Amino acid sequence: MSENSNTLNISHQVSVNGPSTPQPPSDPNEIQQLSMMIKSWRENQKEVDELSAQLKEKKKRSKVMEEVILRIMKKNNIGALDLQSSGGRLLYRRQTSKAGLGQKDMARLLAEHLKSEQAANTALQYIAEHRGTKVKESLLYEKD
Numbered sequence: 001m002s003e004n005s006n007t008l009n010i011s012h013q014v015s016v017n018g019p020s021t022p023q024p025p026s027d028p029n030e031i032q033q034l035s036m037m038i039k040s041w042r043e044n045q046k047e048v049d050e051l052s053a054q055l056k057e058k059k060k061r062s063k064v065m066e067e068v069i070l071r072i073m074k075k076n077n078i079g080a081l082d083l084q085s086s087g088g089r090l091l092y093r094r095q096t097s098k099a100g101l102g103q104k105d106m107a108r109l110l111a112e113h114l115k116s117e118q119a120a121n122t123a124l125q126y127i128a129e130h131r132g133t134k135v136k137e138s139l140l141y142e143k144d
Helices: 028-075 103-114 117-129
Strands: 080-082 089-091
Touching: 103 117
Parallel strands: none
Antiparallel strands: 080 089
């Protein structure tokens, strides 16, 4: 499909609910609307991608500045700074949290607790077989 065309060429339709015989669209007006919606969606996706790149760059810069500020506050034992320009305060805060629990870590911890790698593997297999699943539907744009 070219960027300037106002029509949509349908070469292959796939059923959302599973395999079936392709059905031709029933309303030509609906196809025209679909074509316009796809163009609008693509333009929106391009804009989102550009903004995401800008946001990523700003977050990188902010992270570097935050590390410098934290290092200086920690080195000089500063717990809080009053900011005259905004009327707020900048606080040095330290939190601890639990580390991520991946498959390998879970296997190691279960083996330690159950005193048996075989029992740990059995427990992991049970968990893997009985985990819930999520269905996510989305659009994907492929370039030729």
